[in-house]
Amino acid sequence: MLLLTLYRGLTDVSAPAVRLLLWRRRARGKEDPLRFGERLGRAVLPRPKGPLVWIHGASVGEALSSLPLIERLLSDRPGVSVLCTTGTVTSAGLMVDRLPSGAIHQYVPVDRLPYVRGFLDHWRPDVLLLVESEFWPNLLRETARRGVPMALVNGRVSDSSFLAWGRYGRAPMRHLLGLFRLCLAQSESDAGRLRDLGADPVACVGNLKFAGPPAPADATELSRLRGPLSGRPCWLALSTHVGEEALAARVHRAVKAALPGLLTIVMPRHAVRGAAVREAMQAEGVTVAQRSAGMVPGPETDVYLADTMGEVGLFARLAPVVLMGKSLLGEGGGQNPLEPARLGAAVLFGPRMENFRDISARMLAADAAWRVDDEAGLVRALETLLRDEATRAAVAARGEAFARGEADVLDRVMVALAPLLDPVVSEAADARA
Template identity: 40%
Template structure:
């Protein structure tokens, strides 16, 4: 099965190159870093690195407190952070600058993986959330690099996706030293994929340990002073194609009852910034953008066309709708608004944050909108009821506080593995 998998990967290489060309058109400097996808980059002058892989923005944000703990507890160990997406790469540089060595993870081709590991010479590999690459895993075992999956999660959808190559995935998982799962459900799914019970531990979700950025609350308060502290404001964060129009139509419903209301909308992907701005203008909204206007004035819609700036805008909002949930993306991080005591609205598709979302709903910190047509009504209910917002905000923050501690539990596992 492994030979078949590798053969298919080689057959797919021309398509991979075409994809690189397409992304090079979308992202101006993307083509300069193509060699990294095949394990080619200047050899860093270190060995014995601690390597953390976080595929994109969400995983980088989740890994932030863990990376900071590694820097604190192992100050002399070089830190390598890999991502797959350009937005993930940008987030690494935004959070850590030159404090870590960053490259893209190579494709799961044996020669590319060999080059990559030969250059970074890791002492430990930490894979964040759900990234099972068989050739990479087998190569780590061959080189004696202990491998851990941390903040491990596995949705029902992802588990179904692995079924056609289940025997290969099972063999790959057996090379992992420890799987630190977010929840009992995630641990059970990894067990069904083939992990041994001795490999599994439930450590909780690293995202509960994420720090609220210094100054985010003050920055949010300053924003509110600029556009009016009594003005009704809601945010739609990390939105995707297929739900942005629904958000804008919901805001039309809101404006009929609250004509001075303001919508902040933050598309998940940079290529959608301009499209969302144009859609809002075509519906007759007065629109401002972060890049052109910095803050809204008397505008009805404000497009946050910047990455990594959500927290101050969450702090400046009365409530938050978290995107990727009206369409079957699986939802995004509901913990960021929860950390700031903001009521949370989600759509029906939240399988990426299944247990956290259910806990927030059960504790009164979040509400589920069954379909797009109900979003405007749900937003109106909250904007018109300050006591309800306050009660939901307290519930959301209680969930956030009660689940903290995952970083400490994962670091105990790291210390044990490195000690061995």
């Protein structure tokens, strides 16, 4: 508890530093200038009448995982509204576009007590469902102090987090996890780690990522781009991070020697990096057409830079082979391989898939994806899959079957949450009638 007390004290006196940090993030495009007040706990939208379920996820991955849950909550419980919070500009744009009627998006407040209290005073949630693994101490403790029941949904404990919590003492984490009335882990290994850190009760009913629908695509754009891509071998580097774009450009040059006419599509995880990504790839000697500048790939284009938001479904439908970003270089962790697999692409990923440890291991065991260990391995895999249509189709078919194989996970999650949700929602509805 000493660490949590120290943390609270530091955040109490940190207002000038926090504001400076937020302004610097805003200048770099990492904060929304039009909704900046939300990060300080200031809401501009009214609280909806009736029971309000608050669902929080850190960023894009958690937001996508929560969408089927939000839709089910709204359909199964008429009169209930959902408040969805995330912390990044990218996730906010995605949720504003995809949230169903009856759901509201807000930025989560920065974890200073005055901001958290302002947020809670306004929204007065009746229950909190926290998705995956973002444990902000002030936010959780103040929410619990107000008597709001909390559940961890699709809980995950990464290797680095598990080691860090062990290094700094497990008492703070045990205290925070003890605030949850239920913890639902996304895998048995995550369930074991949560128990080891002090969570109770813990259950594993499956990974919500399997409940996600296929990513949408604009039909007009899909038809427009299929023309320039017709007859060209093509692959997609999806959700790339720093260094992976230059790697993709080098791989393009190597594979193009064997497959003339090759088109490489690169979609950075953060679209705001578009200009830097273009420069990094051009420095590797490839020609780049940049989507955010209104360009389309021509016969001379080596790489199509898809530096836009919300178009994973478009480009994963266009490319028959997809490499998952954040899996080959740097700190790693990987991105969700189920997204392109659902759309019929043959999926590749590197050795750094810690954030999808269970899913990636199971996909490899089912031959539903291929692992490439380095740049040379990626070149070999692309040459094989882009030349051999039968092999590519077989990998893609197994991947699609795997991605759709646990669609009933949402039913199990809802059954597990019912003892928490039902009485809270009923009491809230009665109190506000």
